[in-house]
Amino acid sequence: MNQFADYNPIIMSIIKTNNLERFYTEGDVTVKALNGVSLNIEEGEFTAIVGPSGSGKTTLLNVIGGLDSPTNGAVEIANTEITNMKDNELIDFRLKNIGFVFQAYNLIPVLSALENTEFIMLLQNQPKEKRHARAIALLEEVGLKDQIYKKPNEMSGGQQQRVAVARALASKPKFVLADEPTANLDSKSTGDLLDIMLELNEKEKTTFIFSTHDQRVIDRAKRVITLEDGKIISDETK
Amino acid sequence: MFGFKTQSQTSNFKLQTLNLKPQTSNFKQNIMILKLAWRNLWRNKRRSFITIASILFAVIFVVFMRALQIGTYEAMTDGVVNMYTGYAQIHQKGFWDDQNLDNTMPYRQAMVDSIENVEGVTGVVPRLEGFALTSFKDKSKGSLIIGANPEKEQQILKFETLLHQGEVIAPNDNRIMVSEGLLKYYQMQLGDTLVLLGQGYHGMSAAGKYAIAGVVKFRNPELNRNTVIMAIPTAQWFFSTGERVTSLILEKEEFTGVEKMVANVSAIVDLNQYEVMDWQTMLPELVQSIEADNVGGVIMAFILYMIIFFGIFGTILMMTSERKYEFGVLISIGMKRMKLAMVVLWEIVMLGILGVLSGYTLVYPLIAYFYFNPIVMEGEMAEMYEDLGFEPIIPTSLDPSIPITHAAVILLIAFVLSIYPILKIRTLKPTGSRRL
Structure with missing residues (x-):
């Protein structure tokens, strides 16, 4: 049965979740990390998921990104239900459809900024000339034209996170998931990164969904979804 | 506002014009x-x-x-196999277990010719080997007597290589060669005469005295201590064996396995009368x-x-x-x-x-x-x-x-x-x- 049968589809929806539940068992205690989350994210949104620690932000992003399976409920990405996909199918799906930006940057330490950006396109078997040109274009876009041959350990945290954004966008994903992308950055780097993400959002209609505690990020988000105890308690569009 | 914004205008164009269809490139x-x-x-x-x-x-x-x-x-292996026994030998059946002159076999040229034509065999070297007491002046010692054809031993005993003093005996020579250790034991010189005494074929007396034409130095210490080398006819006369030999040593083609050569030879000889043995069967102790x-x-x-x-x-x-x-x-x-x-x-x-x-x-x-x-x-x-x-x-x-x-x-x-x-x-x- 299609779990979205009674869900009201919205044109251009890129992410739909229906009554998502994710329970963990710790000893005798069952923790409800997600407790009936239904949401709908449209193409081109710049959405912040906020809430206190333990509210389920990271779990929600994990489930949307196909990195974790819900206990109940379903996730549909661009009209494809991913909940029951096998591991290899999910990896392929993520490769083609989802960009990830991590709190700790998580670039491949032995590759240069250019190679890190090209990496996903290489996994997609893009020809060398095209991936090279796109990687350079993306690195220019994030203001790292002069740093393309630097390894991650030769760059600042802010620069590394910009490379991470370039990497996330390299495969032209349907959306980018970012978990606390500014958590390790100083205020200048945070501002620069937000500018880049907003510019990409506005000019290329790239959809960003990120979790954050950072008020500066929340202030600039166009939609703010607040979670508490695994439930959505508010959903505001500015 | 930021330095990279100007660049982004050009790169946006690049991003949008790139064709990103996957192309296989494992x-x-x-x-x-x-x-x-x-x-x-x-x-x-x-x-x-x-x-x-x-x-x-x-x-x-x-x-x-x-x-x-x-x-x-x-x-x-080299000291024993390559330089003495060879990789395989043919004997009268039962000879290897009971090595005495009564178990020798007649030397038949027709048989040797047919074995030489077997795949993997490059030559057949006859030998007549026995034991005798050797004596010089007031000393005596049990010695191995090898009756060999020096011309046919080019690949095995290689007398030219082993020669230490004097000359290599001829195939019909009545003189002998002795090992360096034996020469030292008796403190002999080239040209001295060594007395041999033993038992020949079917209990015949074996006695003779032979001039020393050459001295060879074996790498194998046991052979180097006690060996006398004679031409085959001389040894056959000494042991009264007539035209008999103790063994036919098979020379192997370089890239042929011993097992294969033995199998090929075994296929053409009468195994009721002869035994074909490789060196591993002959020298299990080694x-x-x-x-x-x-x-x-x-x-x-x-x-x-x-x-x-x-x-x-x-x-x-x-x-x-x-x-x-x-x-x-x-x-x-x-x-x-x-x-x-x-x-x-x-x-x-x-x-x-x-x-x-x-x-x-x-x-x-x-x-x-x-x-x-x-x-x-x-x-x-x-x-x-x-x-x-x-x-x-x-x-x-x-x-x-x-x-x-x-x-x-x-x-x-x-x-x-x-x-x-x-x-x-x-x-x-x-x-x-x-x-x-």
Whole structure:
């Protein structure tokens, strides 16, 4: 049965979740990390998921990104239900459809900024000339034209996170998931990164969904979804 | 507002005009896997160097030890097989178990001609061997009498090579050659006469005196102490055997296996009358002593392999634990587990290859040196070797199968050990190893 049968589809929806539940068992205690989350994210949104620690932000992003399976409920990405996909199918799906930006940057330490950006396109078997040109274009876009041959350990945290954004966008994903992308950055780097993400959002209609505690990020988000105890308690569009 | 904004206008155009349809290029992905593996190897240089060094020293030790062992076996075999018995012989049936002149066989040229035409046989060398008491002045000693055709022994006894003094006897010579040890024992000189006394065919008396034409120096100490060499007709006369011989030694084509040659010859001789034996059947004591000694070497090699195994395993455990987070990230962004496993597999194999190659680079000059300059044993050890009939030297072997075998074992260890991180990668949960 299609779990979205009674869900009201919205044109251009890129992410739909229906009554998502994710329970963990710790000893005798069952923790409800997600407790009936239904949401709908449209193409081109710049959405912040906020809430206190333990509210389920990271779990929600994990489930949307196909990195974790819900206990109940379903996730549909661009009209494809991913909940029951096998591991290899999910990896392929993520490769083609989802960009990830991590709190700790998580670039491949032995590759240069250019190679890190090209990496996903290489996994997609893009020809060398095209991936090279796109990687350079993306690195220019994030203001790292002069740093393309630097390894991650030769760059600042802010620069590394910009490379991470370039990497996330390299495969032209349907959306980018970012978990606390500014958590390790100083205020200048945070501002620069937000500018880049907003510019990409506005000019290329790239959809960003990120979790954050950072008020500066929340202030600039166009939609703010607040979670508490695994439930959505508010959903505001500015 | 920001420096990069101007650049973005041009790059936006580039982003939109690029055609990003996937094109198959597994070769490029494989190159990427190798590149990643190679670079990962040098992320923790100190640890990689320590692992490579542990493989290197183990390779040096195990290859040198085995080269010495196998070199010693080759020297033993060479001293007995290549220079005395040959790789295979034909005798009258039952001769080898009861070696006396009554079990000799008639020499038939037609039979020899047909054996020489067998595939893998390059020549047939007749011999008549027996024992007699030799005597000079007031000394006497039991000696091995070898009746041989010096012209046909070019590949086996090689008298020209062994000649120490005087000249090699002719095929019908009535003079004899003696081994260097026998000459020293009797303190004889060339031209002196040696008296021989023994028992011939069917109990006939065997007695004669023979002038010494030449002295040969055998590498085999036992042969070098007690041997008298006669031309075959002279030996046949001495032992009263008529045209009989004790053995026909088969000369082998270089690239033919002994077993194959023996099988080919066995197919054309009457096995009810003759026996065709390879050197391993004729000299089981030599084979057994080599095998027994070899077990010790294999056990030592096994211990070294265990050291290598746990050395590499330690590195792999640390590497897997340290990089669990990174593996999770790579799987999250779309790298297939199998590709990631290949990166790790190559890292481990590259470690193994580097250790093995650097080990060989250092050990080979050492092996080559001791091949050309064998260790010469002295004192009791030398006596023990000579008592066993072997030359008291320890050479190394240049047999390429030694490094190839050990490289294969070390690479096998690397492959086996790579199962651990591969299993870890296979079961790794991206969310378990990292925060999104």
